Amino acid sequence: MNLRSLASGIGSLSDDTRRELYEYVVGRGEPVSREEAATATGLRPHKANFHLDRLVEEGLLEVEYRRLTGRTGPGAGRPSKLYRRSRQEFALSLPPRRYDLVGDILAASVTRASAGEPLDAALQDSARDHGIEAGQAAPHDDPASIEDLTSALAGQGYEPGEEDGVLELHNCPFDALADRHRALVCGLNESYVQGVADGMGCARADARLEPGDGRCCVRVHRRE
Known part of the structure; x- marks a missing residue:
């Protein structure tokens, strides 16, 4: 919505x-x-x-x-x-927050870990899988462009904008959790953003963990 x-x-x-x-x-x-x-x-x-x-x-x-x-x-x-x-849910947050998504990722991670997968791997794999699903569902060309990825991440609440050839994500949808559990949440964020790119088939996108003040800890570089 x-x-x-x-x-x-x-x-x-x-x-x-x-x-x-x-x-x-x-x-x-x-x-x-x-x-x-x-x-x-x-x-x-x-x-x-x-x-x-x-x-x-x-x-x-x-x-x-x-x-x-x-x-x-x-x-x-x-x-x-x-x-x-109505069965429809209404939740409005400005700036956008996606704590429900973190909950889904963590629940999926616990399920994987309970089945024997190492916890660290379960967390990253679950985040990437959720990203892939979101990327596949987002409108995009084939192959997807960085512009397609920008639109998809905007729809996820990241408020992206390109600066000097790098896609900056000006909002962290998981901000409060990232403040308290930075290493965990930022790692999930990196895997999720890369998953969105992979799900769209945006081969030029390279999500990297590059923390900075006042923005998301992830930046997306263009692969040559």
């Missing part, structure tokens, strides 16, 4: 009426009808319907249709439109 969609979805809850309806629906723990939501919040049904549908458009709620009487067949009546919390 892009920044505009995230901001729009979360921003819709700044409206007091929509926020009250949203909190009521998710607090019920089961699908809610327009009439029930309207009664609970003191709104007219048509007004509740308008705001509930806007929450659906923003991806915060989902709709299902079901007969509340339990009856089926002819004469059972039309199914009711019910609202429930």
